[in-house]
Amino acid sequence: MPIKHAPISARSWLFAPGDSEKKMNKAMDGTADVVLIDLEDAVAPESKAAARRQVHDFIAANPAQRHRLWVRINPFDGPYTLLDLAAIMPANPGGIMLPKVYGRTDVEKLDHCLSALEVAYGIEEGSTPVIVLITETAEAMFHTGDYKGAPRVVALTWGAEDLADSIGASSNRNPDGSYSFTYELARSLTVLGAATAGVTAIETISADFKDLEALRIRAEGVRRQGFKGMMAIHPAQVDVINQAFTPTEAEIAEAQEVVDIFAANPGVGAIGWKGAMLDRPYLSRAQQLLKLAGRA
Numbered sequence: 001m002p003i004k005h006a007p008i009s010a011r012s013w014l015f016a017p018g019d020s021e022k023k024m025n026k027a028m029d030g031t032a033d034v035v036l037i038d039l040e041d042a043v044a045p046e047s048k049a050a051a052r053r054q055v056h057d058f059i060a061a062n063p064a065q066r067h068r069l070w071v072r073i074n075p076f077d078g079p080y081t082l083l084d085l086a087a088i089m090p091a092n093p094g095g096i097m098l099p100k101v102y103g104r105t106d107v108e109k110l111d112h113c114l115s116a117l118e119v120a121y122g123i124e125e126g127s128t129p130v131i132v133l134i135t136e137t138a139e140a141m142f143h144t145g146d147y148k149g150a151p152r153v154v155a156l157t158w159g160a161e162d163l164a165d166s167i168g169a170s171s172n173r174n175p176d177g178s179y180s181f182t183y184e185l186a187r188s189l190t191v192l193g194a195a196t197a198g199v200t201a202i203e204t205i206s207a208d209f210k211d212l213e214a215l216r217i218r219a220e221g222v223r224r225q226g227f228k229g230m231m232a233i234h235p236a237q238v239d240v241i242n243q244a245f246t247p248t249e250a251e252i253a254e255a256q257e258v259v260d261i262f263a264a265n266p267g268v269g270a271i272g273w274k275g276a277m278l279d280r281p282y283l284s285r286a287q288q289l290l291k292l293a294g295r296a
Helices: 021-029 045-060 063-068 081-091 104-120 139-143 161-167 181-197 212-225 235-244 249-263 280-293
Strands: 012-017 034-038 069-072 095-098 130-133 153-157 200-203 229-232 270-273 276-279
Touching: 012 021, 012 235, 021 034, 021 045, 034 045, 034 063, 045 069, 045 081, 063 069, 081 104, 095 104, 104 130, 139 181, 153 181, 161 181, 181 200, 181 212, 200 212, 212 235, 229 235, 249 270, 249 276, 249 280, 276 280
Parallel strands: 012 034, 012 229, 034 069, 069 095, 095 130, 130 153, 153 200, 200 229
Antiparallel strands: 270 276
């Protein structure tokens, strides 16, 4: 019987091109919670066959790190998806990223493919988790709330560049550099879709890997919005992301106070605290933060 996966707890998701053993090793040796080995955008069409073999061999050579070594395969709207899966699944990667979906049917199709390959290679059926890029096509934007109970899905994330291409936009930014409305909508629909599905919401990349202060501000901001992690394109971004998505001691202490005051007053719906009135949603948020910090 396929495994029911819990939402993944992973702050940083670092991309590494699948045709560069040096970059894959550097990513694996760093502090990223998940290394996303990329067979899609980072690898040219003429290099994909060699990259598949390289990715298989890299994962197979690092069994102790296998749980961190995920692979972004090519999307189903192209000719490479099954070739990717057939090449990498014998190495039993830690998980799969599915890009450019058009809706839940793509996830279900991936589930069938993975199940067949898991059985063929002696891997427990259903054990390979999946993160889905749910906003890279215009059609997918209308299905962001459809992933509740979707097989294998542990996280949802979004992308702005392919979405701009999908709708024929010349830019996805406002003059001040912020995302324009459609792409902020994609971000909001992702966190709402993840909450509906009961899985983890992961923020998209920051392309300017040199501006770490802007990255910190953005990461802290999206954590407040409900995201639990963020993708990275450069190793220098990883520690900033990890810190931003790790609750501070002050946050933990305050959350513990809220939990304790409700525990000391069982059956009470609302409690006065520090000049404010706390009700059950405050308790729930405090409990979630403590769970995130591992101190529930």
